[in-house]
Amino acid sequence: MSCPRRSFISSAGRAVLFAEITPWCVGWLPSADPKSAVSPVGLVRVTLTDYPALANVLGSVQVTVSATSVIYPIILTRLATNSYAAVSSECTHSGCVVNPFAPGTNSISCSCHGSEFTAQGVVLTGPAELNLTTYPVRQVSATVLEIQVPGIGFAVVATPLETSTGRRLRLTFPTDVGFRYEVRMRNEVSGTSSVVSFSLTETGVLNQTTFNGTGADMTLWVDASIPTGFLSVVRF
Ligand code: FES
Secondary structure, three states: OOOOOOOOOOOEOOOOEOEEOOOEEHHHOOOOOOEEEOOOEEEEEEEHHHOHHHHOOOOEEEEOOOOOOOOOOEEEEEEEOOEEEEEEOEOOOOOOEOOOOEOOOOEEEOOOOOOEEOOOOOEEEOOOOOOOOEEOEEEOOOOEEEEEEEOOOOOEEEEEEEEOOEEEEEEEEEOOOOOEEEEEEEOOOOOOOEEOOEEOOOOOOOOEOOEEOOOOEEEEEEEOOOOOOEEEEEEO
């Protein structure tokens, strides 16, 4: 498999907004070599079936992102069968929240003073003079999109260890109150992920699957004997 070094985080939409930290290519981790992942980019994962309007070309929705830092909702528009545009809903005139794309006017409009933008956020009509902020969006499966959003990520330090119970990976990262966390693994970049059980001690039983953020750093251990795969810490 290809194991590119990417890091990303994500956050939530109507119901599903998970903040994913760095996916580690476990099989590539040199022993005893800590890897620090600073994730300035959050990854918002959107399940298309949660947004029926996106079943149609030019369908457009407002996706609310649950993050520790304030972020305007995202306007997500289907441009074609497999093409989407994601822009910030923050109007560049005076900061009102713009409306989703309307096929009738062929624009994203702002109700405050009448500015209009294309689905890709380009100014059509003022008073706004600047385009809306755009976010990269990619389709990772038939039903899932990922939108990259700067500034809502978090960092993870991953350290491989040889323990008396086998090879493990120690993960340390900051947590926030009000969020739930899981560790997830997927075999391919675009594959679906599954929950990974972890231990709260270096040699403990790997039987934990979720925990609530406390506002303090969290350290946990997972099995690292698997040959390859992308490991992520996910924040809900
Ligand atoms: S805030 Fe949007 S047009 Fe003024």
